[in-house]
Amino acid sequence: xxxxxxxxxxxxxxxxxxxxxxxxxxxxxxxxxxxxxxxxxxxxxxxxxxxxxxxxxxxxxxxxxxxxxxxxxxxxxxxxxxxxxxxxxxxxxxxxxxxxxxxxxxxxx
Numbered sequence: 001x002x003x004x005x006x007x008x009x010x011x012x013x014x015x016x017x018x019x020x021x022x023x024x025x026x027x028x029x030x031x032x033x034x035x036x037x038x039x040x041x042x043x044x045x046x047x048x049x050x051x052x053x054x055x056x057x058x059x060x061x062x063x064x065x066x067x068x069x070x071x072x073x074x075x076x077x078x079x080x081x082x083x084x085x086x087x088x089x090x091x092x093x094x095x096x097x098x099x100x101x102x103x104x105x106x107x108x109x
Contacts, residue, residue: 024059027041027047027052028055031052064077
């Protein structure tokens with residue numbers, strides 16, 4: 001045979017492999033740190049581009065959320081945004097106060 005499934009006409013697939021989480025993280029870290037390109041990693045480790053893309057998406061999500069699930073990461077990001085918006089408001093008020101004092105100082109001189 002030529003590697004084709006006679007009944008469906010499709011190529012025979014490799015058996016489904018499972019990779020340890022540590023291995024997935026190592027490969028993703030190598031890519032994200034620029035030590036390996038995505039295509040080079042796929043070739044070096046015998047992985048499909050699609051599988052690597054899935055791993056990288058999960059890796060990026062976990063890093064952004066500090067290891068949280070998608071829902072937890074989203075809630076964390078929303079809380080962080082609210083805190084940063086409050087801080088921007090406080091800093092804007094402080095800057096306005098400084099500018100006002102500066103103008104008063106110039107007017108009195």
